[in-house]
Amino acid sequence: MSEDLTSWIQGTKPEEEKPASNESGPTPASRRSLLQTIMESFSTESIRPDWYPRVPKSALPGVLLNIEYDGQTGLAKLKLYNPSSMKIYEWLDNSGHHPYCLTDYSRSEIEKIKDVIEHKGFLKMEETTKVILLHDKEQKLVSIVVRDPLAIGGRRDSIREHLGREHSWEADIRYTKCYTYDRALTPGLYYKIKEGNLLPVPQKFSVQDAKRIRGLFETGSEESKLVEEYLPLFLSPAAYLPRLSLDIEVESPIADRIPDPVAAENPVITVALSDDTGTGVVFLLLRSNEQDAKEPNLPEGVSHKYFTEERQLLEAVFHILWRTPILATFNGDNFDLRYLVNRAKRFGIPTSDIPIRLRQGLGSNFEAHLKYGVHIDLYRFFNNRSIQIYAFRNRYREFRLEDISQALLGEGKRELPDLISRLPPDILADYCWQDTHLTMKLTQFDNNLVLSLILLLMRVSHQGLHDLTRSAVSNWIRSLLYYSHRQRGYLIPRKEEIEALKGKATTEAVIKGRKYLGAIVVEPVAGLHFDVTVVDFASLYPSIMKAYNISYETVRCTHPECRSNEVPGTSHWICTKRKGLTSLIIGIIRDVRVEHFKPRSKDKTMTETQRSWYSVVEQALKVFLNASYGVIGAAHFPLYCAPAAESITAYGRYAITETIKQAESLGVTVLYGDTDSLFLAKPTKEQLRKLIDYSEQALRVELDVEKEYRYLALSSRKKNYLGVTKSGHVDIKGLTGKKRNTPLFLQKAFMQMVDILRQVQTPRDFSTAKDRILRLAREHLARLERREYPIEELAIRMQITKPLESYVKTTPQHVKAARQLQDAGRDVSAGDIIAFVKTVGGVKPVEQASIQDVDIAKYKDLVKSTFEQVLDALGIEWVETIGIRTLDTFFG
DNA sequence: GCGGACTGCTTACCT
DNA sequence: ACAGGTAAGCAGTCCGCG
Numbered sequence: 001m002s003e004d005l006t007s008w009i010q011g012t013k014p015e016e017e018k019p020a021s022n023e024s025g026p027t028p029a030s031r032r033s034l035l036q037t038i039m040e041s042f043s044t045e046s047i048r049p050d051w052y053p054r055v056p057k058s059a060l061p062g063v064l065l066n067i068e069y070d071g072q073t074g075l076a077k078l079k080l081y082n083p084s085s086m087k088i089y090e091w092l093d094n095s096g097h098h099p100y101c102l103t104d105y106s107r108s109e110i111e112k113i114k115d116v117i118e119h120k121g122f123l124k125m126e127e128t129t130k131v132i133l134l135h136d137k138e139q140k141l142v143s144i145v146v147r148d149p150l151a152i153g154g155r156r157d158s159i160r161e162h163l164g165r166e167h168s169w170e171a172d173i174r175y176t177k178c179y180t181y182d183r184a185l186t187p188g189l190y191y192k193i194k195e196g197n198l199l200p201v202p203q204k205f206s207v208q209d210a211k212r213i214r215g216l217f218e219t220g221s222e223e224s225k226l227v228e229e230y231l232p233l234f235l236s237p238a239a240y241l242p243r244l245s246l247d248i249e250v251e252s253p254i255a256d257r258i259p260d261p262v263a264a265e266n267p268v269i270t271v272a273l274s275d276d277t278g279t280g281v282v283f284l285l286l287r288s289n290e291q292d293a294k295e296p297n298l299p300e301g302v303s304h305k306y307f308t309e310e311r312q313l314l315e316a317v318f319h320i321l322w323r324t325p326i327l328a329t330f331n332g333d334n335f336d337l338r339y340l341v342n343r344a345k346r347f348g349i350p351t352s353d354i355p356i357r358l359r360q361g362l363g364s365n366f367e368a369h370l371k372y373g374v375h376i377d378l379y380r381f382f383n384n385r386s387i388q389i390y391a392f393r394n395r396y397r398e399f400r401l402e403d404i405s406q407a408l409l410g411e412g413k414r415e416l417p418d419l420i421s422r423l424p425p426d427i428l429a430d431y432c433w434q435d436t437h438l439t440m441k442l443t444q445f446d447n448n449l450v451l452s453l454i455l456l457l458m459r460v461s462h463q464g465l466h467d468l469t470r471s472a473v474s475n476w477i478r479s480l481l482y483y484s485h486r487q488r489g490y491l492i493p494r495k496e497e498i499e500a501l502k503g504k505a506t507t508e509a510v511i512k513g514r515k516y517l518g519a520i521v522v523e524p525v526a527g528l529h530f531d532v533t534v535v536d537f538a539s540l541y542p543s544i545m546k547a548y549n550i551s552y553e554t555v556r557c558t559h560p561e562c563r564s565n566e567v568p569g570t571s572h573w574i575c576t577k578r579k580g581l582t583s584l585i586i587g588i589i590r591d592v593r594v595e596h597f598k599p600r601s602k603d604k605t606m607t608e609t610q611r612s613w614y615s616v617v618e619q620a621l622k623v624f625l626n627a628s629y630g631v632i633g634a635a636h637f638p639l640y641c642a643p644a645a646e647s648i649t650a651y652g653r654y655a656i657t658e659t660i661k662q663a664e665s666l667g668v669t670v671l672y673g674d675t676d677s678l679f680l681a682k683p684t685k686e687q688l689r690k691l692i693d694y695s696e697q698a699l700r701v702e703l704d705v706e707k708e709y710r711y712l713a714l715s716s717r718k719k720n721y722l723g724v725t726k727s728g729h730v731d732i733k734g735l736t737g738k739k740r741n742t743p744l745f746l747q748k749a750f751m752q753m754v755d756i757l758r759q760v761q762t763p764r765d766f767s768t769a770k771d772r773i774l775r776l777a778r779e780h781l782a783r784l785e786r787r788e789y790p791i792e793e794l795a796i797r798m799q800i801t802k803p804l805e806s807y808v809k810t811t812p813q814h815v816k817a818a819r820q821l822q823d824a825g826r827d828v829s830a831g832d833i834i835a836f837v838k839t840v841g842g843v844k845p846v847e848q849a850s851i852q853d854v855d856i857a858k859y860k861d862l863v864k865s866t867f868e869q870v871l872d873a874l875g876i877e878w879v880e881t882i883g884i885r886t887l888d889t890f891f892g
Numbered sequence: 893g894c895g896g897a898c899t900g901c902t903t904a905c906c907t
Numbered sequence: 908a909c910a911g912g913t914a915a916g917c918a919g920t921c922c923g924c925g
Contacts, residue, residue: 719913719914734914869914
């Protein structure tokens with residue numbers, strides 16, 4: 001398609017280039033403030049700058065941030081960001097690329113379909129040859145090229161409808177994606193505009209890293225070819241991107257009710273903006289009775305400005321947003337930016353002066369795009385489950401700015417002394433500034449981890465920032481795989497084709513309603529165990545995909561001679577003739593992560609900056625790896641293939657059961673295990689080595705020593721244990737005391753118990769620990785009896801996961817409480833966490849309850865079951881803990 | 893009319 | 908809109924009970 005771009009990525013020598021462009025960019029300390037620079041234009045320029053859009057014939061290198069479709073010209077539009085000048089440039093496609101789809105009809109057959117040939121968007125037909133992976137053959141197809149994306153799909157009379165779905169391929173890929181893949185674009189890397197053309201800017205990166213990574217793969221292998229494509233993505237430094245953050249406050253006369261961003265009925269009273277150098281500004285609306293307001297006390301570098309007219313305040317904000325290259329908000333998509341737009345409309349500010357474009361996203365979500373720059377809504381990014389779990393290891397468990405910043409920054413929001421509407425400007429300024437400041441800090445902590453991660457994920461998935469930060473991991477993987485199909489000339493199959501050819505799963509899941517059998521959880525040996533070694537398979541499922549060549553096209557392939565290559569425990573077989581694409585890609589990512597980036601991210605001989613970069617790459621790759629198996633087994637995924645997913649878990653079960661057998665034959669007792677891990681009782685070095693060698697040789701998966709416990713407390717419950725490592729770190733898994741819905745008083749009591757256990761060194765120490773735990777439990781039961789805890793600490797906090805009215809089968813307690821809140825006039829929507837207490841008659845929302853309402857007996861039961869999970873494992877009976885005599889007192 | 897046994901629903905967790 | 912497996916608590920149902 002585009003020779004210049006692809007050839008560079010394939011590794012031909014890039015043209016000479018000055019190195020300036022691939023520096024990480026000026027750091028905040030050494031450059032001028034972005035916000036200040038923008039505000040200097042206040043006096044000389046109008047709201048919307050006359051230079052917008054900036055579409056130069058030649059421009060400094062910039063990071064490719066976004067790929068959009070320009071409705072006016074009907075062309076793909078790229079946004080590039082040059083960090084030194086802090087300016088965005090646009091580039092419109094000049095290659096004549098057009099939307100298209102593929103069909104198996106011949107030219108002459110198509111000519112008979114008048115609705116296609118005479119379609120107003122129809123341009124031309126082109127013959128092309130594609131590889132059909134499902135049938136391992138080549139096929140001639142016709143590409144139908146059209147003027148605009150809607151001619152292909154999205155309307156009732158679109159071409160794909162006239163061809164018939166079963167005769168059209170690749171007809172539901174968004175045009176911006178289609179363009180990205182065909183032009184081999186990598187968002188997150190540097191490009192430049194030269195004489196009107198877009199050119200990649202080669203990045204210099206560590207020769208040593210490149211050499212080491214190349215060394216992981218056999219010369220001439222498919223892996224070694226593909227890894228050349230990946231090297232620039234993994235190794236080019238992430239640019240430092242100057243940026244702004246924003247937060248607004250809106251007057252709201254009713255307590256507990258968030259102002260409606262659609263109606264936008266109430267005035268915007270405060271807007272705070274910050275840049276990454278710590279420079280900030282707070283705009284304040286002075287209401288009539290506030291003319292002698294107290295001056296706000298803001299940090300150095302943060303100024304404030306009063307407005308008496310709201311319209312002027314909005315216009316000042318818009319003036320800044322027209323010049324903002326990257327804007328970070330927290331929930332700006334659905335609140336701040338949306339509110340600003342709708343509020344501006346009420347004032348009659350012309351649309352052409354509003355720097356924000358709102359778009360309906362999935363569900364009830366809105367998206368707010370900046371017309372000039374790009375907008376990251378951190379709320380949406382942190383809400384991404386893969387980011388929460390894999391990148392941030394579940395460090396935050398709720399998604400409010402308060403929770404996330406406390407967890408990641410150790411700093412929270414300002415406390416509100418009163419309703420927003422009743423606060424004087426100086427307090428509002430401080431409150432609003434803090435939110436803006438936290439939002440900025442979330443993009444900066446750990447060496448700009450969040451932005452670097454976003455850039456890496458953009459590169460690997462070949463998606464622009466806007467889509468990347470707003471879509472889930474299945475989307476990222478889909479994009480990665482579609483890109484590879486296009487690059488290699490493979491036809492992207494339709495979902496129905498895969499299902500029709502491969503069929504359904506053949507095993508039966510343990511859980512009713514699931515599609516196939518999953519992992520094995522070993523029955524724990526209840527009790528206290530000293531000196532336990534945990535071994536686990538490194539990235540088990542990705543390793544299996546790699547080692548056993550599992551992809552949608554290789555499972556149940558069409559070659560009769562492959563049928564003998566059976567998957568244990570299933571009726572499936574795997575291709576022996578062709579390497580699967582998913583298997584190839586995931587295999588490379590696995591090897592590069594496990595063998596290169598992960599060890600280096602922990603290597604103490606590296607500088608901190610180096611380690612942090614290795615760690616970013618490692619985390620980004622982990623996200624793709626961890627989800628790669630899941631998406632194949634997800635029915636909505638376009639490359640869904642149940643037999644492939646089922647084959648992966650089947651090999652997983654095979655690996656763990658064979659390893660258990662081997663351990664036992666070596667004389668090692670297996671105490672517990674889950675999916676890819678085994679807990680071994682006092683194994684010797686020799687036994688461990690033999691076990692690790694065995695899995696490598698016989699199973700072709702890597703087994704590593706994961707950790708060593710001084711002691712491990714196992715109850716008879718699976719997925720429940722407490723282990724103390726040799727270094728004194730306590731691992732707690734699955735225990736009630738750690739769950740977020742456990743009342744706070746009990747979480748604290750539980751942590752006190754954990755602290756007692758942390759100090760245990762030898763079996764002898766347990767009798768002291770036992771006494772102390774006994775006293776602890778008694779103390780808390782007595783305090784309950786005396787109703788000493790603040791009622792908030794007794795609250796059970798549970799999430800409403802769907803709209804309240806769709807709880808029709810049963811009415812769980814948190815839903816009862818939520819309905820009471822609703823009756824009292826509060827909005828409750830999916831995702832909200834409801835805090836309630838158990839009362840004698842039922843439940844009450846914590847806001848409506850007093851300590852006297854609380855049903856103490858129910859809370860004692862909770863204490864009992866929480867403590868029991870640990871005591872069980874220590875061989876202590878609860879009755880024994882409380883003491884026979886006191887039992888009557890407490891449970892009489 | 894009531895309690896125990898049972899199933900199903902819901903949430904939060906583990907890998 | 909990544910998967911399946913497990914624990915826990917409660918809601919709702921059925922059954923037996925002179």
